[in-house]
Amino acid sequence: MEIEQLHYFKIVATMQHMTRAAEVLSISQPALSKSISNIEHVLGVPLFDREGRSIYLNRFGQLFLQSVNIILDEYERIKEEFEDIIKPGSGEVSFGFIHTLGMEMVPELIATTSKIFPNMQFSLTQATSLNLLKRLEEGAIDLCLSQKIESKVIEIVTEELFVEELFVIVPNTHPLAKRKTIRLEEIKSEPFIAIKKGNSLRQLVDEFFLNEGIELNTTFAAEEMHTVAGFVSAGMGVSLIPNIKGLDDYKVKRLKVDPPCYRSVGVSWAKNRYLPPAAMEFKQYLVDYFQNRKNQTNES
Known part of the structure; x- marks a missing residue:
């Protein structure tokens, strides 16, 4: 019937x-x-x-x-x-992002998006890259903003949005704090404050040191960046992290790495799964948004 x-x-x-x-x-x-x-x-x-x-x-x-x-x-x-x-500019987007992007970037992004697409609704998830991967595999989110993630279950597409530099941070009282640049091998014997495993940044940092033949002396693994900065500020060790919002509020010195260390951040989605029109529209907006930021940075 x-x-x-x-x-x-x-x-x-x-x-x-x-x-x-x-x-x-x-x-x-x-x-x-x-x-x-x-x-x-x-x-x-x-x-x-x-x-x-x-x-x-x-x-x-x-x-x-x-x-x-x-x-x-x-x-x-x-x-x-x-x-x-x-309807164009309407509908709900289920969007996930890693913790470090939730301190400044994503709030500014959503605020800007809401002005351009006032009828677009967002269901936001902040989690580690591992948990974002699981939610993407389950179909619980449409898009996620993170380092590149790979799945054994589904095919995932990632489009790079921006690249950010990683810095070695040391306590202000550390002898290395007088330096402007540093090589990774110079901190191989230092106590290292890491991010917990399951975070894509932890995997990337481990790879940087592994490529240099360095075995880290990890003394503590934190849940998020500000805890890492807090432990370094207290003189408990050194670390390698992005220039997060509020880092200057800690008693740490930020040192450029020679050669530089970078991480790529992009928007990811399941290749063979239906993506609602609102999610497609928001995905394209993300690409344009970060391209404009890059152009403005290059001009300045």
Whole structure:
């Protein structure tokens, strides 16, 4: 039984005249009669009493009409709801991002987006890259902003948005604090304050040192960057992190690495999964937003 058949039934039930109903619906009377007969066959009861050319809705038809009105009303509501979802600049985007981007970048991004797309709604998730990967695999989020993530379950596409430099941070009282640049090998014997495993930055930092043949002396693994900065500020060790918001509030010195260390941050999504129009629109906005930032930086 299809929505169109229910609509046909409602018109016939309202007009109680097959010929006139067929004219209103712009179909032939035999086709309309067959549609009504098919409904009656499925339900197993007649819906109309027929007297010559006249038809009258019987008690089964009246009961069925009540249900049909509810179904058709709900169908129209759903259509309107999805029309709003797919309308340009509207709909909900489920968006995840790593912790370090939640301190400044993502709030500014969402605030700017809300001005351009006032009818776009966001469901935001802040998590480690590992947890973002799981949510992307499960289909719980449409997009995520993080370092490149790879899955053994689904194919993920990542488009790079920007690159940020990593710095060695040391306590202000450390002998190395007098320096402006440093090589990674110069801190190989230092106590190292790391980010916990499961974070893509931890994996990247480990790879930087591994490529230099350095085995880190990790004394503590923190949940997030400000804890790392706090431990370094207290003289508990050194670390390698991005220039996070508020880093200058700690008693640490930021040293450029020679050769420089960078991490790439991009927007990722599941390749073969449906991406709602709002998510597609927001994804393109992300690309344009960070390209404009890059252009402004280059000009200055």
